[in-house]
Amino acid sequence: MTEKVLHERLAEIVGPQHLLTGVERGPYVFEGRTPRAVVFPGSPEEVSQLVVLAAEEGIPVIPWGGGSKMALGAPPPEGGLVVGTRRLDRVVEHEPGDLTATVQAGTRMAALQAALGAKGQWFSLDPPLAAQATLGGVLAANASGPRRHLYGTARDLVIGIRVVGPDGAVVKGGGKVVKNVAGYDLTKLYVGSLGTLGIIVEATLKLRPRPEVDRAVVAGFAERGRAAAAVAALMASDLLPHSLELVEGGRPGLFEQTALARSKVGLLLGFDGIAEGVAWQLEEARRLCRDLGAETFEPLEGERQEAAWRFVRDFSRVAFDDAVAAARVGILPAQVGGVLEQAAGIARGLGLRLGASAHAGHGILTLVLAPSGAMEENVSLAAVKALREFRELVRGFGGHLALEWAPLAIKEQVEVWDPPSPAVRIMQRIKAQLDPKGIMNPGRFVGGI
Template structure:
């Protein structure tokens, strides 16, 4: 157990927990939560710490419940393409274990070397390959959780005990640890593709890159990823960005002959969209490029202080990026964008060097109004506390928030799990 100054690595939004504990089994976690429930002590589950900037500031951090000791691969059935793993194992370690049998979990969220399976599920984190393979929710077969009162419950595949009436796996994914602590997960796997390529197509304008993305979506091609990066984002990736420029990143994997054909077809298709240059990356060069794309929000600017994630229609991506960039420019700020163009998911980063918290919050607010006005939603993914105190992290709660509150009241009646951090202050 850590206390006092030893808890410095677990400070969130300037708030230091009273202590940090690291149980070695789900039974130990159940015991900790039982004591916390009896005393009303808030509990903050902690995996790899990669997503702790996400969410509203904790009302009271209380106790950090670290899962780093739950890092075992419990079962791997290569013939069934399934595996059961403890929540504290990192995705990088898990993928390395699976690769020995020629398999993988088709998730590629940022910081895979540090992100744990439990944290990925709790935040529903994903990456570029979400375009073809979906999210954690699509890959989860079964789950084991410890509820706030210490009860160990299971749902989905390999069921021993269910929470009556609830689809536990679907509830757990994206709940940010507010309904229970994920301790084990059974997931669907895939054979590793024979061939994996990344086509990097550059354009003079963002509009051309957007047109190119739509052309790929309308074609017979089956890309595993389809990302648009604006000029500022390109600078962060390789230093070759130009004002007004942009790139389309097309991931293709599968059988070698099929992949080679698709790469050639991408090049031919994009010539009619104003293609300036094209490269096909493989191996380490490909992996580094995708890693840079995932980390772009954090590496775009030396003084980047705020990032948002938007959900819009795929057809709106290029236009909204252009309009949001203009909003930032009008305030004297720089912005960078990367989008999963086929899904309408945009990461927007603000360079707020020299700007005060009010100016940053106002810019984020204008971005949100722009996105909401287009029928989309906008989340403040990370920002300093001074900015979060001036703008809501989560978008306006919808009808689903009432259901979430009911679930929270039933599964965590004392409200000890990550209190105040989720949508609507749940």
């Protein structure tokens, strides 16, 4: 099919005003790969027609929400069809009494929370870059933020899903009530699949009433070991923080108006609920942290509190103004301190600065690299060496590492994902069964899926 004919058929589906074919594709040229066209369907039916056309012509399909997670994964294929979901941005149904909402995939997370907040409710997922990220992209990447400590991840909070599969069929998983029918939980299959099994077009979410109060405090520690001990003590206590974030390094502006600026390591704690209960938890957390050597324990309010949460949510992108790469590590919570200690030594030995932020209660650690004044070699080469050593370090702890983002020059020398495990073979078989032509976001996921 010639480009002219392809563009005509795409325009017939979405309308010429929702089709990009020339230089206007510029924002969607990613890691040196230029799409054949960019389309913005206005309904699940249009998404289906686009996928059918792509399957007929063997054109790779690249789902694109807000673009906040496009750097995750191997580079996209050349000459693909970018299917943008920005027009799928409606709250289809909101049942406040049932604490559920059905929402289209192109809805921005910040807009979704604002709409739910007007009804006194919220979706207890706080992914990075909420003003940019869309619901579909968040679900496809299984992105989450600090509140996963108490409320879980997307797989815990999505009760129903609609996906356009590789053959154009609309697949439904789950339902619109919390207690669903028996059978395979297809929702969990699609969440976190990075668009390799289909395009998420709609999801039904489990909501919560907005809490009466939501408070944050930051505790500063002079030593990494003391901060790790405080994390362990908090985990073993009766306290129920919604967030438990360990932060080290990052640009000097981090909480610059708080006493943490004088400390080596910080713990950012969040508590929500009824006022009396939150006040008790704050006091108990203060006592516990002080007993374990906290230099400071400072409540955050208003914009300072919001700025702190934005910083830890968006850490991989805002830790340094001159960051060169970021990696995401999964280990046991008790291993965070040990991994961080050795990773800091690796970075220091290569003349790099290291910023780290951990969902400390779950062992999810973000490592961000930036050049320092002591650099004696090319910064990209140093970052490649550091990332390779980080991977070996994490493997020694029995964990895993993935590049969260890095320029193409680094991705060409460091694998985005760990070497495939035996479980990946099962994933490859699922991919082959559901997408036999291999058109859905091909090659970007673990194991080349």
